[in-house]
Every structure is written in structure tokens, then in C-alpha cells.
Amino acid sequence: MKALRRHLDKIKPHFQKGAKFGMFHSTFDAFETFLFVPDKVTSKGSHIRDFIELKRTMTVVILALMPAMLFGMWNVGYQHSLMIGELWTLWQNFWFGFLKVLPIIIVSYGVGLSIEFAFAQSRGHDVNEGFLVTGLLIPLIMPVNVPLWMVAIATAFSVIIGKEVFGGTGMNVFNPALLARAFLFFAYPSHMSGDKVWIAISEGDKVIDGFSGATPLANAAAHQMDKIPSIYDMFMGFIPGSIGETSTLAILIGAAILIFTGIGNWKIMLSTVIGGLTAGYLFNIFAVNPYMEVPAWHHLLMGGFAFGAVFMATDPVTAAQTDKGKWIYGFLVGFMALLVRVLNPAYPEGMMLSILLMNAFAPLIDYYVVDANIRKRLKRAKKVAKS
């Protein structure tokens, strides 16, 4: 470690502004700070600072995503084995899924980080850590059969149009990972929905009779209520679906990590669930078709609801920023998700659209919350002026 540090200190001058490799200043800095916490000390304001930093924060989120990712890899293999009618061991399932998912993750990080570095370089900024999480979120919300080139352009779209045009991490309006999925959903609809995309399939695979590969949401949308998997299967995640989204259990473990560390906002998670349940019960009461009769809480287990509530709606940059605003924002995310799901025939998955929609409204929600605070202060001042 000391040798590494010495080496870094030796080559560092070459990367300063104006030196031979000065143009790669940000890149060098990113690697250096990855290896070593910088030796910068405070000069103004508080002399001591909390140990928390953005790298740490992002690491926690990645840690929270691990259960969903690992389960997702296993499930890819498991679903495949079901499809071809073979009984595989746990490791066979996992290895199969690992080999299917890893390229998607590599492409997502590869494309995204290259763009991030290039932008940081051209702006002379530090490289932001935001993409560390986005880069893993993108693969986890993709169908496993998505072509890698699509992952690449979707990632590029989300980083450039979704984030960098707004000024980079912290400035974006929409959740970049969801933008990637929305982009593919609208650009290549056939690859993002239907029965053929959720199971890893390659040429030559024999599909056993009667295997549909439909997700519970697709079943429900088609009013095939008898085909919806059992609650147990849906909770555990033994169902087709996006790579990381199927297991509510794995997502709950992630939620526990996020809530315990305080990195994920429990208010948003809870209010999203409340919003979803509210809409669900309203449907139950006024049910006119089988889909509306689906018990409200089943919706929490289906599709991307849990994943969206825990990992997407809570994105601090694109969610509402005030405490009250978070409650409202989360509630509406959950509520709208079910509205889109159940009432709209075109989009089986409402969570993605609902969160993106509320991303657009989050600043408005905050505006009214802050405005209420401003009014309170004005009222107080007026009362004093009168007396």
C-alpha cells in the first residue's frame, strides 16, 4: 500500500493541470480517490466532517441491491430450466444466470462509466459516483433476453439525455435507470414486453409444451387469473420477470439495509405501499373486471412494484426533497402505478411510468410544501406588525 501510494505521488504531478497528461486530470483523480481517501483538510467552516461521503453512500445502495441481483441470476437459470423441462441444481441455475446477466452488467457499466468519465474530463469536474448505482439498476430492470446493443444505447441515452444535459449527478430530473428502460420500452416495444422476453432463450432451446413464460402482470392483464402464480412463488420470486425485480423477499432484504443505514428513505417506501394499497382497495370495491378484483396487496408482489418502491422511487435526486413532499410523492407513485397497471391496456407495468411521471411532479410538490412554510413565516410577521 505504501508502495502504491508512493507510485501515485510520483506520477501525480504529470496529471496536474498544464502537465503532460493534464487533460486526464479527472480520470486520474477518480482512480486515486477510489484507492485512497484524499488528504484534503478543512479550512473553512466546520473543522471536522462526517466520514460519510458519496462513494460510501453508493456502496451501501449497491450492497442493498446484492440480494436482488444474486437471486435474479439464480432465477434466470431456474426459469430457463423450467422452460426446457430439466431439473438443475442451485449452482447450475446460478451459473447459467450469472453468464447471462454478467454481460449486461458489463455493458451497462462500460458504456455508462465511459460517458461519465468523458463528461467529467471535458468539464474538469470530479467523476461523480452516481453511476455506480445506476449502472447496476439498469441491468436489474431489463428482461434477460434484451440484446446487449440495446442495453448499450439505452444506457448512453439515459446518461447523456437523462443526466449530463442537466449538469450531471444531482441535477437530473428523471431517474436515469428508469429512463433507460422507458427508452427501450418505447423504442423497441417487442423486446421489452410480451411472453418471449422474460426467459433466457437461445436458438436450439427446446421449450416444453404448455410453458408460456408470461409474467404475473401479463396474466392479470389478460384476465387469466388462474394462471397467476401462487403468493408464495411471487413473494419468493420464482416467476418470470425483469432480472432483479421478481423476488419481493430479496428486495425486502435490500430495503432493510437501506432503511437501517438511513440511505434509503423509509417514508417514501412506506407511502408508496400505502398509495398502492389505497388504489388497489378502491379497485376491489368498484371492481368491474377480474383484474380489478385482484386483492390489493397482491399488487405489491407483482411486477416491479416492490423494486420500484425500494430502489427507484427513493432516488433522492429525483424524488421530492422535503419530508412532507416525500409522503405525498410516495403515495402518488404507488397510486398511479396501479392506475396505469389496471386501467391502461397498453402498459402492463405501471411502476416505471408512475415513477417517471412523479419525478416530473416532485419539484412541484416541493414547491407547495416550501411555499406553505413561507406563508407561515409571512403570517407570523403580519401578526406582529398588527399588534
Added chain:
Amino acid sequence: MPKVIKIKKGLNIPLKGLAEKVLMRADMAETYAVKPADFPGLTPKLNVQVGDKVKAGNPLFHDKYRPEITFNSPVSGEVIEVRRGDRRVIEEVVVKADESISYEQFEASNPTQQNRDQVIDLLLKSGAWPYIRQRPYGIIANPADKPKAIFISCFDTAPLAADMDFIVNGEQESFQAGIDALKRLTDGEIHLGLNADFPASTVFGKVKGVQTHLFTGPHPAGNVGVQIHHIDPINKGEIVWVVNPSDVIIIGRLFLKGIYDASKVIALAGSDVIKPRYYRLISGTRIDSIIKDNLVKTENEHRIISGNVLTGTMVEKIGFLGFYDNMVTVIPEGKHHEFFGWMAPGLNKFSASRTFLAKLIPGRKYNLDTNINGGKRAYVLTGQYEKVLPMDIYPVHLIKAILANDIDKMEQLGIYEVVEEDFALCEYVCTSKIEVQEILRNGIESMIKELS
């Protein structure tokens, strides 16, 4: 039972090196200084030149725009240096002290028998006026104003802060005289904020003519700004004044004895101090007189701070105690790289977040250094500031309004109610390492500029 105001939001930072309640007499320092930088927004004009002889209580410099406000020498001696910084700004006016102090004699008087103008006159003449600060803005009060109330916080919750009960011990008479003098300055109340968790000392408990309020909770419950916010918040157009308890005593002495006796008790604390203790000394003292031979010998450099670790000013070893400060803190400098430090489990890393294992060990004290622990980023996380600011204010929105230089928004979002110390914890916990206190002061400065 009086009502106790419970502060829920905030954070106590458990640092090593709390001062032991032992009072030491500090040797008289060779030199003393008054530093214009201690007074935000001040444009100083010199009254003396190098080589002049002064007595304690003679003016060294004054406010260019309010010449009646003077800043007087705390000791008698010879002005030996006027240290200037960038663009010839006066940084320190240094006085080499005589062996025994001779005081400029003012007229001792009983403040209860004086009228407001007489009290103000004496405070201004003697150089004690700058101890009175106003909110909004946290600047020296304007003698022409009449505040709606005066607030005094009688406890300090900042990390390693001096115990106020201890530092005012035995000064009951002076404290009462100081309160009597302040009483002449306002038609409103004098509010004392007391710590509800301990019985008030005799000095604070027996004082007459004040309203007391009890507070409990983590830092910043002891900040006078937080107390004002909960007792009687500042609205647009209103002015309140604040004074430190130890400065009330200095004011009291002025009336009792007719001299500007700026001696006070301060705490020397921090993990780099061998024997953290209390010292009786004179305001503006050169700090090395109390820290020499009392610092831990390490490879690390020391960070010497006049004030506490959240809001104090960095000073050199041969630097001087700040005007309003009642403590000196010494902690290690953090100029070191840590291999994969951001990934480490962090058993010895105190954090407001629960992302370090240290959070699982309660009651532990930490030795924190001055490393920033990360790089500066845009705002990503939300809700962090709100957790440590017990006020009905949206801190991030206020900071952003300041960055956008939007005067109206700053006013609407409550800039009148806060000064740097109230936002210090926000700065401490900030994941994005944003320099909140500096931004806030810039905002306050543009408010003053735009509205005057």
C-alpha cells in the same frame, strides 16, 4: 414545573478531550490582540499606530461606518504590530502587555439608576459594546436600535464545549450587574436559556429580572438561535440582541468597577491536549501561553482552533484567542491518505449516518481529525440537514436560494433567523461536503448590502 422545550433534532458529536473541571491560572501572555475578523461585516479604522502606549480600555480601532463603536485594548502596553492581510485588510492589532495592567478608569455606576443613553454611552466608551450582537445577521448591535428582546444562552452543547456553569462560577454579582445594564437597553424581556437536564448554577438560578426557559436535547439545543426560534422567532423587521454569559460578566464588571476587565474563564479541550482544563485569562491572549508543553507529541500536525470544532477559527500556534470565544480546541490535522478508507467497515469512524460499524458501539468517544473525508459533490442526498436543524426552516432550499443570490427567497425561507453556528451541523453531516457556513455568511452579507 416550568415548561421544558424538547429539542429532538440535532447531533452530539462525542469527541475525546473534554476539559476537566479544574481551574488553572494562565500565565500572563506576552502579547494580546484584537482581530477585526472576529466581527463579520466590520470595516475597521485604526485609532493607534505602532509604538503607541495604551491602557486597558483605550480604543485600538473603530468601525468606519459607526465610529462610536470602538474596539479597545484588553490590556495595557505598547502597540507593537498591525498585521495586515490581502489588500491591506487589518487582521490583528497586537499589544505587548505591561507586567501589570493599568486600566483606563470609567465612572462606576449602578445601571439600575442610569438611563438607556448613559448605559449605552459607557458600553461604547469602554469597548464593551461589541459583546452585544444582533440577530438577524449575527453582527455587532447598532446602538440606535431598540431590540424586541435580549437572549442569553446559558449552556453550550457544541462538541467539547466549556461548561457555562463552571466558567461563570463565583461571578454572581457581576452577572447581575450585567443583566441590569442590559435590561436598560430593551423594553422587552431578557431571556435566559437554561439546560433542563441539570439544576441551574447559582449564578443563573438566582439572577433577577429575567425570564428563564428550559431546553433539553442534543446540539444545537444550546445555540441561542435555536432558543430564539422556539421562544420568540424573529420576523422580518424585528431585531433581537444576544450576549454570551461570560461577556455579560465583563459588562457587569464595567459597571461595578468602572474598568474594562476582559478576563474570563475558557476551556482548553481536544484530543491533542495532554491535560484539557479550564484557564482564567484575558480576552485576546496569545494562545501559546496556555498550550505550550500541553500538546500531545505526534507525527500529525495540530489544528488549533479558537472556539469549538464546528464553528471556531483556525489559529496559528502564536495566534490569539477570538473575541467571543470561550474555548480553545486542539485536534490532529488530517493530512493523510487512507487506503480504501471509504470502504472500510469503520469501527473507529463516527458518523451521523449508520453506514459505519462504529454506530453499533454506544457511548464511545472519538478522536476526529480535520480530513474532509471525501470529495465535493453536487447535492445528492436529501433530508440530511433537516435531521440536525431543529428549526422550522428548509435549510437546503435556503442554501440554494443563497447560491442563486435570490434575496426575496432568502428572506422568505428564514435567513433572518439563522447564523453560521446554526448550520454548522448541516455542514458537518453533509455527504456532498458543501461549505454551508461560508455560503450562509455570503447570503447574510448580500442581505445586508441589498437592504441597507
